[in-house]
Amino acid sequence: MTKVVPVLTVIVALVLIWYAAAVGMNAQWARDQAARAETTLGFGELVVDTWSQDRPVLPAPHQVAQGLYDSVLAIKPTSKRSLVYHGWITLSATLAGFGIGTLAGIALAVGIVHSRAMDMSVMPWAIASQTIPILAIAPMIIVVLNSIGISGLLPKAIISAYLSFFPVVVGMVKGLRAPDAMQLDQMRTWSATNSQTFWRLRLPSSMPYLFASLKVAIAAALVGTIVAELPAGATRGLGARLLSGSYYGQTVQIWSALFAAAALAAALVVIVGLIERGVLKRMGMAQ
Amino acid sequence: MKTPVINAKGVCLTFETNDGPVQALKDVDLGIERGEFVSFIGPSGCGKTTFLRCIAGLEVPTGGTLTVNGLTPDEARKARSYGYVFQAAGLYPWRTIAGNIKLPLEIMGYSKADQEKRVEKVLGLVELDSFGKKFPWQLSGGMQQRASIARALAFDADILLMDEPFGALDEIVRDHLNEQLLALWARTQKTIGFVTHSIPEAVYLSTKIVVMSPRPGRIAEVIESTLPRERPLDIRESPEFIALAHRVREGLREGHDA
Incomplete structure (x- = not known):
């Protein structure tokens, strides 16, 4: 109860600000229409109009809710206008990209921790890779892969992996280096090999760091997939819904797709968080 | 005469630091006999x-000779000549107590059946018989340290x-x-090297007390204990014990003034 009240208060405040903003931002169009019809609008009429336009600059919350209902619940999930359908397209590429990114990130981290040369050479490139705007590089990856006959899920997954491997590398390097000098000395007193130290000490020790990274990585993977769906005229996926909405001025469609993407991201992060809790508790490392 | 189990002759160790060389050990001569x-x-x-750490081969002396069982410390480590107990128990939270004790055995390639037998034996030695299936967080600090001693005894x-265990x-x-x-020492007949800050602990446990002094690290005095091997806790009230503790304290003070 003590948490519910503040949370509800914040949500109500946000919705109120949103409604007020909808009035402000859609008023111009309402006044223009009235002027064209040579009438004037009272304040009440203005408010009603700004909250119910077909193509508002900023749709009101209930319009977005209606849009979400129409495209999620009131429609067959297999329809091309269903957000469930588009969400699934995006989710499948996100999960594939997340998988590739996680494996690549762990592999790079293992290399960095065990090889001085890789430590010095790979990390700067990994950091540099994240400073390149993903919007600039995504179309090139799609075009290049398309020209060698690869299209569909894989190019999107690669762009998604491009964003999600980075937090995994950073977290895993820290995690694999988490064992302290005493624990490593202890391994030395047993004359343990590098691989024995890795499997028995470094890898288990890195788990809390890995999961913290995975939560960031899966959200980044979703962003990567949506960005990958924007260029090259993709027709399926949440990114494509966003783009076609903006082409045709369908702001309600854009906002619905945005909310669907946000809900998807939140759900994915929560699922990773639950797996984290279960694994760390089993390993006796939960805080 | 037989050579001692641990034999140090003129052992020196200098660390190179950013502030110049630091002499951590200077001309350490010491023989430790079996048991x-x-x-x-x-x-x-x-x-x-x-x-x-030099004896364990975790540090390499920059001068002098040091042998363990007649081998270099590095060879002795590979020959599994010693078990090392650190100040922290260092048990892995994701392994049970038995799993933790098996850790060095797995690394050294003992068979599964042999591992089980040894775990049972050393758990008995440290009086943790029924705790094999427990996880480290279920044990008190003292029990955890006993488990870590069991782990050092398993092979x-x-x-x-033992470094301030x-x-x-x-x-x-x-x-x-x-x-x-x-x-445990009486039952297993091990040779034990034990680092401590505590004078009563040193006097109570040892057959030989090595008093060291700093800058550079060196042996100030070696005191042979006159106490019998059989030592109940209340021996610490005896005049003999108090006299020994006094000598150790004097030794520490002299080393400090030098």
Whole structure:
């Protein structure tokens, strides 16, 4: 109860600000229409109009809710206008990209921790890779892969992996280096090999760091997939819904797709968080 | 005469630091015979831990000769000559107590059946018989440290090196563990090297007390204990014990003034 009240208060405040903003931002169009019809609008009429336009600059919350209902619940999930359908397209590429990114990130981290040369050479490139705007590089990856006959899920997954491997590398390097000098000395007193130290000490020790990274990585993977769906005229996926909405001025469609993407991201992060809790508790490392 | 199990002749160790070389050990001569219980005592920076680490092959002396069982420390480590107990128990939270004790056995390639047998044996030695299936967080600090001693005993090293193993425990637990350690030593006939800050602990446990002093780390005095091997806790009230403790304290003070 003590948490519910503040949370509800914040949500109500946000919705109120949103409604007020909808009035402000859609008023111009309402006044223009009235002027064209040579009438004037009272304040009440203005408010009603700004909250119910077909193509508002900023749709009101209930319009977005209606849009979400129409495209999620009131429609067959297999329809091309269903957000469930588009969400699934995006989710499948996100999960594939997340998988590739996680494996690549762990592999790079293992290399960095065990090889001085890789430590010095790979990390700067990994950091540099994240400073390149993903919007600039995504179309090139799609075009290049398309020209060698690869299209569909894989190019999107690669762009998604491009964003999600980075937090995994950073977290895993820290995690694999988490064992302290005493624990490593202890391994030395047993004359343990590098691989024995890795499997028995470094890898288990890195788990809390890995999961913290995975939560960031899966959200980044979703962003990567949506960005990958924007260029090259993709027709399926949440990114494509966003783009076609903006082409045709369908702001309600854009906002619905945005909310669907946000809900998807939140759900994915929560699922990773639950797996984290279960694994760390089993390993006796939960805080 | 037989050569001692651990034989140091003129051992020196200089660390190169950013502020120039630091002499951690200077001309350390020491022989430790089989079955002895030797304590190293001295203020911080006297090199007692460093010397123990040299014996374990975790540090390499820059001068002098040091042999363990007639081998170099590095060879001795590979031959599994010693078990090492650190100040922290260092048990893995994701392994049970039995799993933790098996860790060195797995690394050294003992068979599964042999592992089970050895775990059972050493758990008995440290009086943790029924705790094999528990996880470290279910045990008190003192029990965890006993488990870590069991782990060091699990393979057949005849030397036990202990670096302030009870330093982080409270005095009541420490007394109890000291008593148990003496019983364990009597039963297993190991040679023990034991680093400590505590004068009563050193006097109570040892057959030989090595008093060290800092800057540079060196041996100030070696005191042979006159106490019998059989030592109940209340021996610490005896005049003999108090006299020994006094000598150790004097030794520490002289080393400090020098």
